[in-house]
Amino acid sequence: MAGLLFMNMADEYQEVVEKEFKEKVDELKDTRMVGLLFMNAADEYQEVVENEYKAKAEELKDTKMAGLMIMNAADEYQEVVEKKFKIKSKEFEVLQAQKSEMDARATSLESELQETTAVKEKLEVDAMVKKREYDAVK
Known part of the structure; x- marks a missing residue:
């Protein structure tokens, strides 16, 4: 009888242990599932962040390129303006020389006019x- 009682107690203990073991296995499965969900969410978040980073890097690259294009256009425009300025400066110098010649000629003609008027x-x-x-x- 004592042996039977011991066997019943052992069976009950085994059932309790098996039940607890099954609960722990289920809990472990749930924990693994939650861990996988977190890892998937983290992977998706990382992918989103990487895509945003790539987009921002591309935008920065495009902005730098646009800046360089604007600077190059400004440099080219400045060169054109400087060339035009040099041409206009030379034209101005020529016009000043012509004006000086015309002023001298006008002075000479005025002098001749005075002489001619006196002779007349x-x-x-x-x-x-x-x-x-x-x-x-x-």
């Missing part, structure tokens, strides 16, 4: 004198 006035006076002499002789 003298000739008119001489003509009047001759006319009076002619009228007086008549």
Whole structure:
């Protein structure tokens, strides 16, 4: 009888242990499932972050490229403007030289005009004198 009681107790203990073992196995499965869910979520998040990083890196690259293109265009524009400025400066120098020549020519012509006017006035006076002499002789 004591042996039977011992066997019953051993069977009950085995059932309790097997039940607890099954619960622990189920708990372990659930823990693994939760761990896998966390890992999948972390992987998805990492993928999203990596894609965003790549997009931002590409955007930065494009922005740098656009900046370089703008700087190159500005440099080219500056070169064109500097060339035009040099051409206009030379044209201005030529025009200044021509103006100086014209001013000198105008001064010379004014001087000649004054001389010619003086000669004309003298000739008119001489003509009047001759006319009076002619009228007086008549």
